[in-house]
Amino acid sequence: MKKLKILNLKKAHSLATERSIKLSEDTLDQKERANGFFQEVGDMALFIKQIVKETFSRNFEFKEFLRQCYEIGNKSLPLIIITGTIMGLVLTIQSRPAMAKFGAVTMLPGMVAVSLIREIGPIITALICAGKIGSGMGAELGSMKVTEQIDAMEVSATNPIRYLVVTRVLAATLMLPILVLFADAFGFIGSWIGVNIKGDVSLVLYIFQAFGSITFLDFFPAVIKTFLFGAVIGIVGCYKGFTAGRGTESVGKAANAAVVLSSLLIIIVDMIAVQITDMLS
Amino acid sequence: MINSQETNTDTISDEKITSEVLIDIKNLKKSFGRLEVLKDISLKLHNGENLVVLGKSGSGKSVLIKCIVRLLNPDGGTINLLGKEVNSIKGKELSKIREKIGFLFQSGALYDSMTVKQNLEFPLVRIKKDLKEAEIDHKIKEVLENVGLADVLEKMPSQLSGGMRKRISLARSIILDPVIMLYDEPTTGLDPVTSDEISELINSVQEKYKTSSIIITHDIACVRLTADRIIMLHEGHVYAEGTLEEFEASDDPLIMSFFK
């Protein structure tokens, strides 16, 4: 009896130590993970700081910048046009019954125009570009990193941040608003088609109705927002590519992480932008 | 085994390399997190020699030569490169000294998005900004001839074979007439015949351009063809140093495992 008690005690004791070891291991794990998170945030802040510094340095890589602008526009324009048109069309068809209920079908073009310009155009374009451009940057820079092309550039007296990153970030920042304009324009066309399925509105009248309800306050904050979306896509894509690991599998990881993180950040930036716009108006 | 004499490297002028010791590394240390890759490495590269650095995969050979051109920052020790302390220079001065080094990366590091011609031009137009079109073309033709290739200028790197890519990389790294060549596993991943061709090419570059080289490898055929002197790395230290004959005559099991 006595023996058993001791045994139990021992058992309890060893169990307790085992658990506390496991617990402390867990906390260590968690701490490491938390550290990893803060490390990443810090790294990205440093990365952005470097980008800003190199952006304002004297030797701007203008040729590479133009090439990137062309690449970005060329790559995503068809996709943006198709999606924009369909979005306008679908939005119109979906909203018609609700508008009809209130006897406000004539307001349909105006309502669609406002939602396209304020939200649908920018966010759809940004998310598509996050998938198309962001992943492309992550994969391209990631593979350049893995195959030592970035190192080779550095020993050829070329600052890789200035040559590869600044050009891409600026190109994305500049091109995104332009792509959004395309998405909006083709959204209008899609919406006009949608209106005409069940009615008969000439394009001129449609445009009159649509633009009649758009104010400067619909347009301006949306444009500012899209610049930010472009910057987010460029920075995240380049950061993920630049910090890719050392094996070939890290290229895929970099591309994937670029899409996930930039999409998430775009939604967050959008939310903040909407809040600010709401407070101002 | 061989011991090198101490030479004063402080007197090198920018134009002419007269000194005997081009690279002088003392007590180099480099870790990644908890992984101590280089613990205490000291070595010298003399003018005109081919120094082979031997070691198995993951022994830190690439880390060592990346420290030499400051692609990695060492944690301790000093690296004297052509009379300059690599760890204390930056910006223009660092670029200036890197111009004198040709670096053949293990993976070739050709820019995927550029044609062969654009790849070869890259160091030239980046560093010597006042070169004329004709001079650039002439230079490109010359290095291509020296690596035994022609008619590839408009091709993309992905259209070339492994051996050809190595040659183009080599051409790109000699296009600035380097004083020192650093080869990172020049023959890894190539078939034996192509490997020997590349090794021969290293020798001919050495002769034509009067370079001194550090050749990193674990390919013994390449060692036999190119080495004047060999250093072997093991667990972050210099394990052995000597000539090819001395290495081949050694009865040390670790060395024998390479030379069997």
Ligand SMILES: Nc1ncnc2c1ncn2[C@@H]1O[C@H](COP(=O)(O)OP(=O)(O)O)[C@@H](O)[C@H]1O
């Ligand atoms: N940039 C880096 N970050 C983290 N670890 C690295 C890095 N570079 C090299 N290592 C590690 O250092 C060790 C030596 O690498 P390396 O010098 O490439 O070996 P090798 O002798 O085969 O060239 C390896 O374990 C590698 O994982």
Ligand SMILES: [Mg+2]
């Ligand atoms: Mg290596």
